[in-house]
Amino acid sequence: MAQKFRKICVLTSGGDAPGMNAAVRAVVRAANARGVEVMASVGGYRGMIHDELIPMTNRDVSNKIQLSGTFIYSDRCLEFKEEAGMQKAIATLKKHEIDGVIAIGGDGTFRGATDLSMRGIPTIGIPGTIDNDITASDNTIGFNTAMQSVVYDVDKLHDTCESHARCNVVEVMGRGAGDITLNTAIATGAVACVIPECPFDEDACIEKIIRLRREGKRGFIIIVSEAFPTLGQELTKKINDTTKELAEKEGNDRLWVETKFCRMAHIVRGGTPTLSDRVLATKMGVRAVEELLAGNSDLVVVERAGEITTCGIGWSQVLDRKYKGTLKPGMTDKYSAEELAEMDKFIEAKKAEFAATYAMFNELAN
Ligand code: ADP
Numbered sequence: 001m002a003q004k005f006r007k008i009c010v011l012t013s014g015g016d017a018p019g020m021n022a023a024v025r026a027v028v029r030a031a032n033a034r035g036v037e038v039m040a041s042v043g044g045y046r047g048m049i050h051d052e053l054i055p056m057t058n059r060d061v062s063n064k065i066q067l068s069g070t071f072i073y074s075d076r077c078l079e080f081k082e083e084a085g086m087q088k089a090i091a092t093l094k095k096h097e098i099d100g101v102i103a104i105g106g107d108g109t110f111r112g113a114t115d116l117s118m119r120g121i122p123t124i125g126i127p128g129t130i131d132n133d134i135t136a137s138d139n140t141i142g143f144n145t146a147m148q149s150v151v152y153d154v155d156k157l158h159d160t161c162e163s164h165a166r167c168n169v170v171e172v173m174g175r176g177a178g179d180i181t182l183n184t185a186i187a188t189g190a191v192a193c194v195i196p197e198c199p200f201d202e203d204a205c206i207e208k209i210i211r212l213r214r215e216g217k218r219g220f221i222i223i224v225s226e227a228f229p230t231l232g233q234e235l236t237k238k239i240n241d242t243t244k245e246l247a248e249k250e251g252n253d254r255l256w257v258e259t260k261f262c263r264m265a266h267i268v269r270g271g272t273p274t275l276s277d278r279v280l281a282t283k284m285g286v287r288a289v290e291e292l293l294a295g296n297s298d299l300v301v302v303e304r305a306g307e308i309t310t311c312g313i314g315w316s317q318v319l320d321r322k323y324k325g326t327l328k329p330g331m332t333d334k335y336s337a338e339e340l341a342e343m344d345k346f347i348e349a350k351k352a353e354f355a356a357t358y359a360m361f362n363e364l365a366n
Pocket residue numbers: 013014015044045046075076077078079080081105106107108109110111112113115129
């Protein structure tokens with residue numbers, strides 16, 4: 001018979017993402033609606049280690065859905081990775097009679113969730129990260145808002161680039177994933193974008209800018225993923241210096257594409273969550289409660305083709321590592337040949353879609 005759930009714990013961990021509050025609200029209200037109490041672990045897993053668990057009622061989550069950041073706070077808690085820290089966390093959960101945990105965060109947070117599951121605490125993960133780097137899910141909470149923030153600010157840069165006939169190279173977050181970069185490059189009418197998933201030809205990019213300037217184009221935007229920490233500044237200098245030299249050589253100062261660099265950094269982590277992030281967070285929060293109460297554990301809630309579903313956290317992490325080429329020996333041992341083939345098929349489709357989107361972007365960026 002399925003375990004009776006009386007009280008669960010919710011937490012937000014790792015990098016914050018707009019929409020996390022909407023997910024917490026959904027978890028609290030869905031659990032309360034099913035007669036289950038909720039406590040929040042303050043500051044991610046740290047709250048469990050330091051016995052900072054606070055009750056969350058429906059009223060506590062009122063007027064939070066529209067707020068960015070996370071009102072139950074987040075933290076990078078290294079102590080939780082150690083067995084001693086984990087045992088302290090479990091002792092706190094036992095003291096408060098917590099029957100299950102819902103962890104909202106990225107892949108690090110899910111590793112913590114698996115550790116809890118393995119020690120007998122049913123745990124479900126919800127992907128909350130602006131980077132959209134959980135391969136198993138088409139969308140993560142915060143991704144849409146982060147892109148919207150980039151577009152909002154790059155549009156402003158575009159205005160001034162057009163006025164002064166300049167180029168602006170903009171570096172955006174996303175860790176190892178180019179999702180924010182590629183989508184915002186499309187949406188801002190950028191002339192180029194640099195992402196880890198596809199090759200970038202710097203010389204061809206500069207040649208294109210020169211050709212377009214000869215044709216009369218004034219303002220240029222280039223979006224670069226933070227996966228390349230020095231590339232943005234180097235590219236800025238190269239475009240600036242190459243076109244300046246050309247302008248001097250040809251005695252035509254209009255050929256100089258004065259180029260500036262802008263790193264958006266953590267600005268895109270904040271901002272009012274968009275409608276789609278609020279709805280996604282709400283659906284995922286409710287689903288996580290349903291899964292936990294149905295007796296499931298060690299799962300992550302994902303979105304595929306608009307549907308909310310789940311997969312094993314381990315499965316999701318192997319898929320991630322296969323996608324990113326970071327698999328270590330032994331990691332795939334517990335998966336059958338069919339399961340691994342299914343992952344390969346999934347990855348192939350995702351990569352093909354990325355490549356097609358990149359090709360579409362480049363065709364129009366002219
Ligand atoms: P994200 O969840 O966004 O990937 P982090 O990688 O910083 O962010 O992970 C968030 C937190 O999850 C860490 O501070 C730590 O408390 C916990 N965590 C990360 N990795 C592990 C692990 N291997 N085992 C247990 N807990 C972990």
